[in-house]
Amino acid sequence: MHTTALVLFSGGQDSTTCLAQALSRYQRVETVAFDYRQRHAVELEARLRVLQQLREQFPAWATRLGEDHLLDLAVLGQVSETSLTRETAFKMENSGLPNTFVPGRNLLFLTLAAALAYRRDLQVIVTGVCETDFSGYPDCRDDTMKAMQLALSLGMDRRFLIDTPLMWIDKAATWQLAHDLGEHSGTPHGGDKLVELIVEHTHTCYLGDRVHRHDWGWGCGACPACELRAGGFERWQRPG
Ligand code: ZN
Numbered sequence: 001m002h003t004t005a006l007v008l009f010s011g012g013q014d015s016t017t018c019l020a021q022a023l024s025r026y027q028r029v030e031t032v033a034f035d036y037r038q039r040h041a042v043e044l045e046a047r048l049r050v051l052q053q054l055r056e057q058f059p060a061w062a063t064r065l066g067e068d069h070l071l072d073l074a075v076l077g078q079v080s081e082t083s084l085t086r087e088t089a090f091k092m093e094n095s096g097l098p099n100t101f102v103p104g105r106n107l108l109f110l111t112l113a114a115a116l117a118y119r120r121d122l123q124v125i126v127t128g129v130c131e132t133d134f135s136g137y138p139d140c141r142d143d144t145m146k147a148m149q150l151a152l153s154l155g156m157d158r159r160f161l162i163d164t165p166l167m168w169i170d171k172a173a174t175w176q177l178a179h180d181l182g183e184h185s186g187t188p189h190g191g192d193k194l195v196e197l198i199v200e201h202t203h204t205c206y207l208g209d210r211v212h213r214h215d216w217g218w219g220c221g222a223c224p225a226c227e228l229r230a231g232g233f234e235r236w237q238r239p240g
Contacts, residue, residue: 002161003027005124006117008109009068011047012204013217013229014128014166017174019054020181020194021165022126023061030120032069032113036076042210044070046203053197060186067120071112076102106139107148114152114160123161130166142167171232172239204229 005022009015009031022029033047048068055062079102106129113125129140138144142164149162166174175195182194198217203210205219205226212221216233219226 002123004122005029005126005163006113006120006122007031007126008113008128009033009047009051010128011043011045011050011202012128013171013178013198013202014130014174014204016050016198016202017178017181018126018128018165019050020061020178020185022124022163023054023058023064024181024184026124027064028066028122029064030066030069030122032071032116034071034073034076034109034112036073042203042208046201049201050197053201057193057197058182058185058187058190069116071116073108073112076105076108079103104139106137107144110148110162111152114156117160118156118158123159124163125160126163126165128166129164130169132166132168132170170235171228172235175233175236 003026005026005028007015007019007022007029009019010033019029019031031047031051033044035044051065051068055065106127110125110127113127117123117125127145129137129145131140131142145162145164145167149160152162153160165177169177175198178194178198179191181191183191185194187193199215200217202217203219204217206223207220209220209226210218212219214221214230215237216230219229221227221230
């Protein structure tokens with residue numbers, strides 16, 4: 001029986017939904033993020049707002065929500081040239097991957113998360129990776145996650161479980177999952193409240209746009225991250 005978890009929490013829609021699921025499932029939950037000099041401090045600010053709002057609006061979850069960790073990963077800037085760390089425009093490369101792609105980034109994240117989970121005595125590592133809305137990131141695939149779970153468990157001699165609640169669902173189902181989790185949180189009208197919290201306070205847009213407000217939240221509305229989020233919200237609101 002697993003009772004403790006560490007959630008990779010970036011402050012976006014996906015990782016916030018993963019955090020809500022962890023809080024509904026595990027007794028003690030901690031969060032971690034990585035500061036690799038993202039061009040948009042917006043993301044790091046969003047995650048602190050989301051944590052604060054979760055604590056205020058969901059008291060049953062607040063009792064389970066423990067320490068938040070921010071690990072410095074400035075070294076990523078030395079091994080990558082991407083629009084996340086440099087002032088270059090977001091675009092798709094000939095490889096079919098967006099130029100935000102940092103090779104193996106998620107492998108590094110998981111390895112550091114496992115080292116932290118080991119030290120904090122946390123059993124489950126939760127991450128919002130997804131193959132359904134596949135953006136081409138090979139370090140987010142289900143097989144990669146299973147291989148990492150095995151490698152980390154063997155390499156640290158500790159049985160870790162990597163939990164990927166969003167792996168096989170699309171963005172519309174992710175909105176529905178958030179609503180369901182909120183509904184069973186013990187907070188009155190918790191479903192609507194969690195969806196509103198995600199719309200207002202999470203951040204997904206690649207361009208860091210906090211100027212344009214849509215039904216589905218803040219963002220430029222045109223980058224692939226905004227398109228996924230907006231399309232999912234639309235399909236969730238108007239299925240069929
Ligand atoms: Zn955008």
